[in-house]
Amino acid sequence: MEALAERLSQLxxxxxxxxxxxxxYDTLMRRxxxxxxxxxxxxxxxxxxTGIRLHGTGRVTRFAPDGREAPPPVPTPSTxxxxxxxxxxxxxxxxxxxxxxxxxxxxxxxxLAIAAAAVxxxxxxxxxxxxxxxxxxxxxxxxxxxxxxxxxxxxLGFGADVPVRVVAVRSRLPLDQLGALVSPTRLVxxxxxxxxxxxLATTVDSARFPEGVRAGVGHAESPARSWQEARTALxxxxxxxxxxxxxSLGALALLADVPEECARRNPDVAALTRLSPGDLDTLEAYCxxxxxxxxxxxxxxxxxxxARRLDQIGQTLGMELTDPTALTRARLALTTRRLLDG
Numbered sequence: 271m272e273a274l275a276e277r278l279s280q281l282x283x284x285x286x287x288x289x290x291x292x293x294x295y296d297t298l299m300r301r302x303x304x305x306x307x308x309x310x311x312x313x314x315x316x317x318x319x320t321g322i323r324l325h326g327t328g329r330v331t332r333f334a335p336d337g338r339e340a341p342p343p344v345p346t347p348s349t350x351x352x353x354x355x356x357x358x359x360x361x362x363x364x365x366x367x368x369x370x371x372x373x374x375x376x377x378x379x380x381x382l383a384i385a386a387a388a389v390x391x392x393x394x395x396x397x398x399x400x401x402x403x404x405x406x407x408x409x410x411x412x413x414x415x416x417x418x419x420x421x422x423x424x425x426l427g428f429g430a431d432v433p434v435r436v437v438a439v440r441s442r443l444p445l446d447q448l449g450a451l452v453s454p455t456r457l458v459x460x461x462x463x464x465x466x467x468x469x470l471a472t473t474v475d476s477a478r479f480p481e482g483v484r485a486g487v488g489h490a491e492s493p494a495r496s497w498q499e500a501r502t503a504l505x506x507x508x509x510x511x512x513x514x515x516x517x518s519l520g521a522l523a524l525l526a527d528v529p530e531e532c533a534r535r536n537p538d539v540a541a542l543t544r545l546s547p548g549d550l551d552t553l554e555a556y557c558x559x560x561x562x563x564x565x566x567x568x569x570x571x572x573x574x575x576x577a578r579r580l581d582q583i584g585q586t587l588g589m590e591l592t593d594p595t596a597l598t599r600a601r602l603a604l605t606t607r608r609l610l611d612g
Contacts, residue, residue: 288377291315295381305389309333312363312382313340316375319366321347322386325359325399325450332366340366351379355387358400358446399446399460401426406461406468410436410497419493426459426470433491437469438500441483445469452478466504468497476513489517502526505609510558510568525606533610538603541587549586550604552579556591557601 298311305322313320313333319340321332332340347364349371354360363382365375408414408422428434441448445460445467452458458471470493479485486503488496499516502523506514516523525533533539545553555565556576566573580591589596 287374291374291377291381295385299385299388302392303389305331305386306333308382308385308389310337312378313337316365316372316378318348318368320382321364321366322353322361322382324353324361324390349375349379351376351383353383353386353390355391356400360390360399361386399449399458401459401461401470403461403463406459406470407463409434409470409493410468412494412498414494423493427457428459428470428472432472434470434472434493434496435474436488436493436496436500437471437474437485438488438497438504439467439469439483439485440504441467441485443480443483448480448483451480452476454478466501476515479513481512483512485513487513487515489515506605508554508608510554522605525602526609528606528609530610533606536603536606538587538589538599539606539610542603542607544586545583549579549583552576553583553591553600554604556580557597557604560597 294311294315298308303311309320309322309331310333313335314337317335319332319334321330321340321344323330330344332344334340345366348367350362350364352359352362363379363386365371365379367375405422405426408418409426411419414422423434437452439445439448445462448467449458449460449469449471452469452474453471454475456472458469460467460469462468474487476485476487484504484507486500486505486507488498488500488503490496490499503514503516503519505526506519506522542550552565552569555568556562559565559568562576562580563573566576569576584591584596587600589599591597591600
């Protein structure tokens, strides 16, 4: 292998050199090398430090041309190329040259990226984010038998003894990018279902969901139950609270089981239809903060203006909002209305 690399460095013909690069990587793939061996051989070939990073795991592999692991930190690469598997970008390959790029660097990176994708597919079936929706439905289905569920989880890359959390999302951001954001160092799988996106992950960082995304996060260790919890939590999301974890709902989750007809007949819920959108925003802010001044800050209004609005809203609803019981009724009515509105 080193002898071939030495001959490549002496070639004058770009075309012949490119063909030999292709042959070089074909040889590596026939030998079924892993990522470290692939990176080491590429560094020897390119005569510079070469690196591979997988987005799903955050794993970085770097080798110097002497065959040793390159020490950190990782400098700015001189040239890079994406690793693509099933139309998804799963990582990056790069060369670290101190001088100008070599004439065959683009060819080397192209073949290295293709080889890296093949290695990931062979040795790391769980490294990609997007998953077959049919497998995801088997995992989260309430009627799936446990043997089929376990097999689907294995095919997706999850271990049998690892709890899997389910997240229900509504997002314009592609699901693979969203999954990489909220679970950057752990396995995550994503798939679109009929009306909502699904993420399967071992850990989820709620603080990493970007603006504009609504997400409900299940808590149960059973994927089927976690999916139901995630769907319920998603119903409780608002513009002010776009990410809701089911375990944070407590007794409020019981409202999701109230029959729709019964909820709409409730006098407090029905009274909300008499409020204007501005009044509803004011009431939402007051119920969310429990404070006149904090509600005024959230609404960017003077607290006296908010006080007048709340007085009028209380008259419309037939309750005194400064009374703790009335405030609880208003909160429950707003939450129930939110669930009814979808």
